[in-house]
Amino acid sequence: MEAERSLRHECGIFALDGDADAARLTYLGLHALQHRGQEAAGIVARDGETLRIHKGEGRVHEVFDDAALRSLAGDSAIGHVRYATAGGGGLVNAQPFLVTTRDGNIALAHNGNLTNARALRTEMEERGAVFTSSSDTEVILHLFAASEQKTAINRLVDALRQLEGAFCLVMLVGRRLVAVRDPWGFRPLVLGRRGDTWIVASETCAIDFVRGEVVREIEPGEMLVIEDGAVESLRPFAKQERKACIFEYVYFARPDSVLFGHDVHEARVRMGEVLAQEYPVRADVVVPVPDSGVPAAIGFARVSGLPYAQGLLRNQHVGRTFIEPTQRIRDFGVRLKLSPVPSVVRGKRVVVIDDSIVRGTTSQKIVRLLREAGATEVHVRISSPPMTGPCFYGIDTPDKDQLVAARMDVARIRASLDCDSLAYLSIGDLRRALGTAGRGTCDACFTGDYPLRPADPAASAQVPLFPPAVPAGYSR
């Protein structure tokens, strides 16, 4: 699925308190979270009472140069990587946000999606608020600034209690670093250490990358207040049923992360194993769609006894500036990203393994690619269930009518892919593969069983809140 990036996370966050190189370590941490967002990146560093920001559109190594990192002095920092959605992109929505309120300067970075953002926003506007972006994050800041509680922490709790939906956030306020995970626990958030330094990150791989140790998952509904090297844990929210995102296991999280307490890579290999048990096929070779299909293909090969082979090569990263061929020499499509290895597939019955199908167009092209390279049969096996609904909790899915499994049953999808057979894991298969990791998860995108419904689902999940004011872009 990676080849087309149909699904894109909206955020990764990283924060750190207690190292004189706070911004540089945050830069490295964000690099390790780059898979969670490649459209914009930003860091706020705190030096005594001064907050300094640098953010921009692009990937981490494009946004920051040495001068930028040097300017971000201080021993605390928060950072953010994000995807821009079609209508709400641009620098104006890049994070962290840095603002002034009666609490002085505040920096906030947020991963998630609020289901009641629009209602809260309208309410704040009625009270005289001025919004400068379409971001949910700004809604949180307004609730915080408007709270009549006496202390900054109480104002933050007051604000957060009004939120519904997915939110993992890190905040610099006064001398504190605050980290919060919503009571449903949709998105991952972990605590780590590196000597005397506290680290908060979306995934464990970022803590590993900066050579820290993972301490533990931050619990759903937990708020950590880090100050002067001490961590205080608060539980400001009413308890909710745990709803950790099952799709993080299927695709999003990095395979070397420990997610919600479980190994991601191992989970994916098991998905491939179950897939082979439940949907076996007479074939000659098992080929993954690189890179996301690799672990499940290994599992499939292991159980099926079929040889695993590298039948599709991922091409060099072509970058955003690649010039697409003209109309006359068009139809390159997926070829720019994937090349078949003829010696592997020629004359073979090929099982091709992918983690998921979103729109179906890429899978279609892959089947054709393999046939053109000489495969005699192509059997598609998907290591997750058919995706039938959008996510309202922080993943940027296409509209429901673009999800192929929302429009067709498996037989018709098979026909449209023109493959010899097609099978998905069922939701039961997936849960079985996950074992204990599958408990307390949100599987709404596969089952339609949404734990929280946006008042106006389209609005919250898909439609940018700021449509009449789309920034045309910023130069420099």
Next chain:
Amino acid sequence: MEAERSLRHECGIFALDGDADAARLTYLGLHALQHRGQEAAGIVARDGETLRIHKGEGRVHEVFDDAALRSLAGDSAIGHVRYATAGGGGLVNAQPFLVTTRDGNIALAHNGNLTNARALRTEMEERGAVFTSSSDTEVILHLFAASEQKTAINRLVDALRQLEGAFCLVMLVGRRLVAVRDPWGFRPLVLGRRGDTWIVASETCAIDFVRGEVVREIEPGEMLVIEDGAVESLRPFAKQERKACIFEYVYFARPDSVLFGHDVHEARVRMGEVLAQEYPVRADVVVPVPDSGVPAAIGFARVSGLPYAQGLLRNQHVGRTFIEPTQRIRDFGVRLKLSPVPSVVRGKRVVVIDDSIVRGTTSQKIVRLLREAGATEVHVRISSPPMTGPCFYGIDTPDKDQLVAARMDVARIRASLDCDSLAYLSIGDLRRALGTAGRGTCDACFTGDYPLRPADPAASAQVPLFPPAVPAGYSR
């Protein structure tokens, strides 16, 4: 004085309603106002109900490319050029501002400086406001959003009535373009037409440049509401004594503008004439400091009968990326910007004419340059009075202790410049040169007679309001 840019305006504004090429004409208009601000530029265009923005750091032709202008569709637009002050620069303070309030999307661009900005800001923060910049403009937007008046125009009036200080502003709200000039009239603002299109600009040269006709000055305290081709004039403020900035005549306004109803170039030539009448000198040649000293030097030569000559050349624009020579080959200073013409000054008694002296360092270097090129005597004549105080109404002056005339009398300044004689116009001379143009002006920077005092003068005029949150910069 231009050679050192010790004084820098903070803004120029341009707005236009009723032309399908609104953004392109605004681009041209801003180009003609480039002398009023070279650090950042921005345009918001209105296309039906959609507002689109493009802004960036740099000069107008650097910030906008063709793609940017194409993206700014629509038949109304407002634009802004600005200087960044030391602490408050960066894209975060670039204008126009584009925000959402209960009135929907609002765009605002502002030229001036509020003397009560800090107090208003603190008051809004207490009420729960979230500020994203240190700009006075955002204060105005918050007052507008928080007003409990029933209509957008009444909310704007309510907001503006709370302001003290200099403000010329243009605003897109709903289907209207609004233009306002503060009741003291510190900064210029003019109304023009171009066929059926209404234009508002800081100076007439911008209206001339887009081939429009100047209709009239927008009066101090006047608010124009332009909608569907009609202009309504409102007078929402209590009447105040007119306080048009006298320094616009001396230096800031472009010589081809008609300012507050009077020709700028003609006024400057007359300043040079009065200077020659009152402070004559036995000399061989009159040399202007290019480009700002040229008109006064022409006037001086005309009355004194001395020959006018081009004894100083302005060098090619070196740009911000020019590499300063190393320490070993240093002391280039003003030489990078001005070159003496030896054949003009060698063996001559030179009268050098400039419009003003700010810190005195450039004048010192110019005198040395002329002596090194062979001038036998150097007489300095300044076509304005000694500048003894900062401006609180929209000009970015250095701190008072950096103004040479605030620290020394004329005799000591002469000694520090090492010139053979030095004379300034007195304030009476300047008024006499200006004639009727000199009535109803603010001359506080020369006389200390401030019409409005900031509660905390340092704060309002010099100190950035947002010091702990200086953005380190943005990439792209």
Next chain:
Amino acid sequence: MEAERSLRHECGIFALDGDADAARLTYLGLHALQHRGQEAAGIVARDGETLRIHKGEGRVHEVFDDAALRSLAGDSAIGHVRYATAGGGGLVNAQPFLVTTRDGNIALAHNGNLTNARALRTEMEERGAVFTSSSDTEVILHLFAASEQKTAINRLVDALRQLEGAFCLVMLVGRRLVAVRDPWGFRPLVLGRRGDTWIVASETCAIDFVRGEVVREIEPGEMLVIEDGAVESLRPFAKQERKACIFEYVYFARPDSVLFGHDVHEARVRMGEVLAQEYPVRADVVVPVPDSGVPAAIGFARVSGLPYAQGLLRNQHVGRTFIEPTQRIRDFGVRLKLSPVPSVVRGKRVVVIDDSIVRGTTSQKIVRLLREAGATEVHVRISSPPMTGPCFYGIDTPDKDQLVAARMDVARIRASLDCDSLAYLSIGDLRRALGTAGRGTCDACFTGDYPLRPADPAASAQVPLFPPAVPAGYSR
């Protein structure tokens, strides 16, 4: 090995005659050859009698934008990708070369390395030649221009007959496209078609990528003259023993290419199989160094019966602008490029498979990485023999004293890597794995059996010919 890029090819070439989109197809072809050179790229297109060039430093998609491709009109084109060697990089050595001689405008692109370049160059200089680069390619052009033969083709033959070493070249001269492979056949060169269009490329993957058909290998010592859709084959050289580069099989060629008539991917899987047969090990898991170790690891796992697993992840491409961590937080090294997957290696005996070891520093870091991630034993298996000597035929190898296998025997290398066991394929094993593909190959880097010796080996292979005139770089 890819993680460190210790060995880098010097070139890939692509040429095409007979398509109105010649430059765009060449752009695509060069993209498919990007693995053969990432430091510079260039295309010359021929439009009637006009040759136009665009070249620059960087990767193909960085060097060309749409305007550049549009400017390269015409139905013939030649293109080149290259690595810069330490001393001889810069735009001045980027290819193709475009010059004027008595034959008019000539464009030439070359892959290889001449062993008698220095001698020829000195000789030409004595005769009055002016060199503008340190490239072997310019030597060929001078020989061509200085030849006293009567026709352009004869002059080219005259020039080529004086060359010793590796050369695959494509040339636009007059109305012809000429392609030549040296009589030893060191580097690959293939002929393809796409309808009526003839294609010449370093590897078959480039022909596949533009959806052409591979016709055949261009033979060692063959010269093709393509004109008006016809291909003429000449044999201008004395016959030599075939010396196809064995290292193309080991590492350089793309796995989906057919090299010297044999499948590359298949050859690599067989190397892993032989490695498992000859150097088995008691272990729990087989882990490739991505991406170059993958096929051999698949082969090793297949024969050994050990499970194949993705125990090392290749990180996102970090780009040249990545800011290395400061000294305080240093020692990231290979971690920036590779991450271990703890769940795969923790508590396991790991066999790690790589295609080759050059300096040994990366292998050392990989072993440490795996141990730190919890591997109980680390066994290194290399799918080629110890590399003991530099290449003089077109691969940019480090100096001999930097090749770890030139300084130590296998036991000492094992100790320096701190791994539990280490084995390389022997040259006999490698030949056995290659089968018929192993016949007529050059294996000098493994055996020291150099078919041609440079007069001054250091000079030809390592030392830039142009040391006193290293260009400091070009802007724009």
Next chain:
Amino acid sequence: MEAERSLRHECGIFALDGDADAARLTYLGLHALQHRGQEAAGIVARDGETLRIHKGEGRVHEVFDDAALRSLAGDSAIGHVRYATAGGGGLVNAQPFLVTTRDGNIALAHNGNLTNARALRTEMEERGAVFTSSSDTEVILHLFAASEQKTAINRLVDALRQLEGAFCLVMLVGRRLVAVRDPWGFRPLVLGRRGDTWIVASETCAIDFVRGEVVREIEPGEMLVIEDGAVESLRPFAKQERKACIFEYVYFARPDSVLFGHDVHEARVRMGEVLAQEYPVRADVVVPVPDSGVPAAIGFARVSGLPYAQGLLRNQHVGRTFIEPTQRIRDFGVRLKLSPVPSVVRGKRVVVIDDSIVRGTTSQKIVRLLREAGATEVHVRISSPPMTGPCFYGIDTPDKDQLVAARMDVARIRASLDCDSLAYLSIGDLRRALGTAGRGTCDACFTGDYPLRPADPAASAQVPLFPPAVPAGYSR
């Protein structure tokens, strides 16, 4: 005339021997020569025996950054600024040239134009030479490399004796810096000192700018060989009649330069004085076309007794990236560069002074601009004769059929400009104004009296020599 840049020099050169900051001083010197070429700039520095180069397209401060200057270590340097002609631009023709010949590494920079370049080039090609550019400079290098003389200096003399036309050149060869001016002395070249450092420059203003002292003009036909702080003067050429370019006085040289021994600014003021004596007019005000018309306007005003005034303002430098208005709002033309000052010209009879008319289109627009701003009469006075022929000696003039004075007499030009009167200086007037400075000059562009004729004039002067190989551009 400056407003349209119809005439553009092809080069300025600067060289320096004996200062550890050689490249930085050369950077400053080139900056002072920027008016002689704005399309490309380059420096070669010599550090012991190593030559390093940096060159690029753009202006001096755009091409060089601090890293580039740091890389150019050494105590000798030569530099060059140039204009690109239509067909022969691009980096490939940027100077200096850095090549290898039997004399080792050689760097050469050249200002001028050879009238026998094409013939020499063809001859060298016949002898087997390879040309990489269309530049005359490369022809000189080939003659030098091919000479059979025994020493480098003799080879250079041998080469130079074959040249016809204009050539001022500086060369680094071995340990020497060589400077040569052609025997006719078409272009200026001066010698200066700065302590123990020798300087060679196109104009004295560059020597002044780096705070050196002008020693003397380098004589026509003189060759200086500078080595170890000593200067040797050679006279290798047959004596020719002096033919210093008269147009350097009229327009090209900087007004603060001493040219061929005479003050430029003073010469221009005298041209204006003679113009007023010979072609007086009843008018109200004298207005220069800035900046090139200023000195002559001062002279005209002085003699005529009419007031001098700044009736046209030169606008801010708009840069190459300025977006031209669309068709709908077009016809900005010269307005983007010049603005009339209404208060100066309204209701007035205006004499507008310019240094020359090339195509006539700009003058036409200026007349219209002044009329639209309210001038009642517009009288045009030109401080040089009608330009009737192209230059073959180093100035990039348009084709003869684009020179308005080659197509029309003065009466018809007046009509086409739509001005009330028009007068040019005659060649006799111009000589009279110049006095002794006018002796030994080339005035062929005014008189058709060409001292040397190119075999094929069109080819040498206008047509690029390299038409079939126009580089499409280089990236980075």
